Amino acid sequence: MSILVFAENWDGKFKKQTFELISYAHALSKSMNTTVSAISIGKVDSEELNKLGTYGASKVLNVTDCRLYNLDNKAYTMAIAQAAAKENSKVIVFAQNNTGKAISPRVSIRLKAGLASGVIGLPTSFEPFTIVKKTYTAKALANVVIKTDVKIITLSQNAFGIVENPTTANIENFAPEIADTDIKSTVIEVNKVTGKILLTDAEIVVSGGRGMKGPENWGGIEELAQILGAATACSRPVSDEGWRTHEEHTGQTGKIIAPNLYFAFGISGAIQHLGGISSSKCIVAVNKDPDAPIFEAADYGIVGDALKVIPELIAAIKELKAN
Amino acid sequence: MKILVCISNVPDTTTKIKFVNNNTTFDATGVQWIINPWDELALTRAIELKEAHAGAITEITVVNVGLPTTEPTIRKALAIGADKAIRVNADPKDAYTVALQLSEIIKKDSYDIILCGIESSDYNGTSVGGMLSELVDYPSVSAVSFIDIEGDQLKLKREIDGGQEIIGISTPFIGIVQKGIAKDARIPNMRGIMMAKTKPLQVVEPVSADLYTDFVSFDYPKSKAACKKVDPENVKELVNLLHNEAKVI
Numbered sequence: 001m002s003i004l005v006f007a008e009n010w011d012g013k014f015k016k017q018t019f020e021l022i023s024y025a026h027a028l029s030k031s032m033n034t035t036v037s038a039i040s041i042g043k044v045d046s047e048e049l050n051k052l053g054t055y056g057a058s059k060v061l062n063v064t065d066c067r068l069y070n071l072d073n074k075a076y077t078m079a080i081a082q083a084a085a086k087e088n089s090k091v092i093v094f095a096q097n098n099t100g101k102a103i104s105p106r107v108s109i110r111l112k113a114g115l116a117s118g119v120i121g122l123p124t125s126f127e128p129f130t131i132v133k134k135t136y137t138a139k140a141l142a143n144v145v146i147k148t149d150v151k152i153i154t155l156s157q158n159a160f161g162i163v164e165n166p167t168t169a170n171i172e173n174f175a176p177e178i179a180d181t182d183i184k185s186t187v188i189e190v191n192k193v194t195g196k197i198l199l200t201d202a203e204i205v206v207s208g209g210r211g212m213k214g215p216e217n218w219g220g221i222e223e224l225a226q227i228l229g230a231a232t233a234c235s236r237p238v239s240d241e242g243w244r245t246h247e248e249h250t251g252q253t254g255k256i257i258a259p260n261l262y263f264a265f266g267i268s269g270a271i272q273h274l275g276g277i278s279s280s281k282c283i284v285a286v287n288k289d290p291d292a293p294i295f296e297a298a299d300y301g302i303v304g305d306a307l308k309v310i311p312e313l314i315a316a317i318k319e320l321k322a323n
Numbered sequence: 324m325k326i327l328v329c330i331s332n333v334p335d336t337t338t339k340i341k342f343v344n345n346n347t348t349f350d351a352t353g354v355q356w357i358i359n360p361w362d363e364l365a366l367t368r369a370i371e372l373k374e375a376h377a378g379a380i381t382e383i384t385v386v387n388v389g390l391p392t393t394e395p396t397i398r399k400a401l402a403i404g405a406d407k408a409i410r411v412n413a414d415p416k417d418a419y420t421v422a423l424q425l426s427e428i429i430k431k432d433s434y435d436i437i438l439c440g441i442e443s444s445d446y447n448g449t450s451v452g453g454m455l456s457e458l459v460d461y462p463s464v465s466a467v468s469f470i471d472i473e474g475d476q477l478k479l480k481r482e483i484d485g486g487q488e489i490i491g492i493s494t495p496f497i498g499i500v501q502k503g504i505a506k507d508a509r510i511p512n513m514r515g516i517m518m519a520k521t522k523p524l525q526v527v528e529p530v531s532a533d534l535y536t537d538f539v540s541f542d543y544p545k546s547k548a549a550c551k552k553v554d555p556e557n558v559k560e561l562v563n564l565l566h567n568e569a570k571v572i
């Protein structure tokens with residue numbers, strides 16, 4: 001028996017979320033009296049693979065089949081299902097991100113395993129296996145019972161945190177049986193943003209809304225993000241207007257994020273926007289309108305002009321960092 | 324080519340969410356129901372494709388797994404421009420049972436392009452499209468933000484964490500779509516609404532299915548402490564609080 005984690009990498013380095021998944025699986029393995037195995041697909045060197053041991057994985061199945069360098073939903077499903085069978089995995093853990101959303105439901109059908117997506121913590125009961133997930137765009141939480149023998153979970157970002165549980169990971173090459181005809185999609189072109197902090201991985205996010213008035217005012221947001229090591233984001237109208245790329249749009253129809261700190265400058269806090277950011281640990285709002293709904297979601301707030309507050313905030317943070 | 328768009332019937336996004344029967348049942352009193360936003364955008368793109376590739380796409384069908392109460396939502400999809408509709412007469416209890424009913428529809432009739440939204444704004448399952456793909460063993464691509472026809476292939480854009488990929492794929496295939504697939508959803512006009520009344524809406528009885536999951540009860544997220552307001556003349560105080568109290572910078 002084991003718990004299997006899909007350990008996703010980004011250009012050969014494991015994502016922060018992967019370490020969170022291993023930490024989570026480790027805590028789960030203690031309650032279930034079992035061990036954690038991980039499956040890594042792609043070109044990852046052994047030093048990086050060993051890192052999975054730091055968070056509690058005692059075994060890593062390393063798939064280096066070059067046909068799988070690009071995500072193909074069916075081929076990845078086959079690889080993970082075969083790994084789960086080999087490891088006799090009772091629980092399989094994915095991240096609730098685009099990759100997890102693409103593969104976990106397919107694995108669920110292949111293994112006849114119930115899936116709970118976007119869960120926010122460890123099971124609240126093992127008999128029956130009950131777990132809490134977000135529903136109604138984070139306006140409610142559901143207690144879900146997974147009724148099948150094998151269970152699949154996708155974990156919401158930052159829902160558990162990263163915990164070190166040092167152990168030695170046994171790294172084993174694993175070659176799943178996949179026929180060329182199983183791979184149906186061809187990646188023609190990859191356009192990756194480089195040198196920027198990924199919005200979905202960022203600890204701090206600095207975001208602006210229509211209250212920022214226009215794209216010419218984004219210099220302050222970028223500078224603030226830069227000194228904080230943060231990612232930048234925006235509300236939907238800002239990306240619809242083309243002031244910022246739609247990569248940055250957070251909310252119900254954009255990216256769902258949960259950083260430690262979220263700055264909302266000139267964002268009203270419409271319910272659809274909150275749907276994407278309300279799980280942030282700490283929310284700071286700056287808005288001219290004292291009745292803006294963002295203040296109901298915020299931990300700290302300033303009723304004032306964002307364009308005036310941002311430069312002062314930059315100065316104060318620079319001062320803090322200098323001391 | 325024939326397109327099938329899977330649509331879910333969900334509470335309007337501004338609905339105040341309440342539960343009854345000891346927090347086991349969603350309270351539908353006074354709720355306005357809509358086409359799930361991502362599904363509506365998928366349908367919009369399907370209609371755009373049919374208009375742009377006259378003749379190549381012959382028919383757009385929408386399918387919903389739902390009780391008779393979902394018919395106004397289905398009629399709206401017809402009014403926007405779908406040619407016909409199917410309703411599988413079942414209460415959608417979990418993602419697996421929905422995907423299973425949809426797979427039966429695909430096995431009965433052949434479709435070249437099947438579109439699903441990436442999630443529904445009620446259970447936020449992000450599951451049905453992927454499950455359906457595996458049930459019918461079709462290739463699937465998720466987080467699709469663009470789709471067009473190029474010769475006998477489809478050209479897609481897939482969103483990845485920090486960028487996009489351009490993907491080629493042949494039919495039949497299942498596209499699990501997200502924001503960007505179409506800009507704005509279409510508003511039905513009078514002619515569309517009139518025509519929708521005469522378009523076929525077929526009702527199909529469900530196959531029996533076991534539940535993989537059971538949504539036993541609901542809770543509300545913990546309410547937050549009141550927002551601490553800082554004087555706009557004292558921005559340093561905010562930095563101080565973030566550093567010493569919240570310990571986030």
Ligand SMILES: Cc1cc2nc3c(=O)[nH]c(=O)nc-3n(C[C@H](O)[C@H](O)[C@H](O)COP(=O)(O)OP(=O)(O)OC[C@H]3O[C@@H](n4cnc5c(N)ncnc54)[C@H](O)[C@@H]3O)c2cc1C
Nearest residue numbers: 209210211235236251252253254266267268272273288306
């Ligand atoms: C189906 C659906 C899905 C949606 N999905 C999303 C989504 O994913 N994400 C999203 O963001 N929205 C989404 N929306 C749109 C959402 O309803 C709001 O329209 C949007 O979030 C508002 O963006 P905003 O706060 O930037 O702009 P506004 O609503 O225009 O608010 C601007 C705010 O800035 C303040 N302001 C103005 N000037 C200043 C200043 N100088 N300094 C400080 N404050 C100032 C104003 O008081 C106001 O509160 C969706 C809508 C629908 C119908």
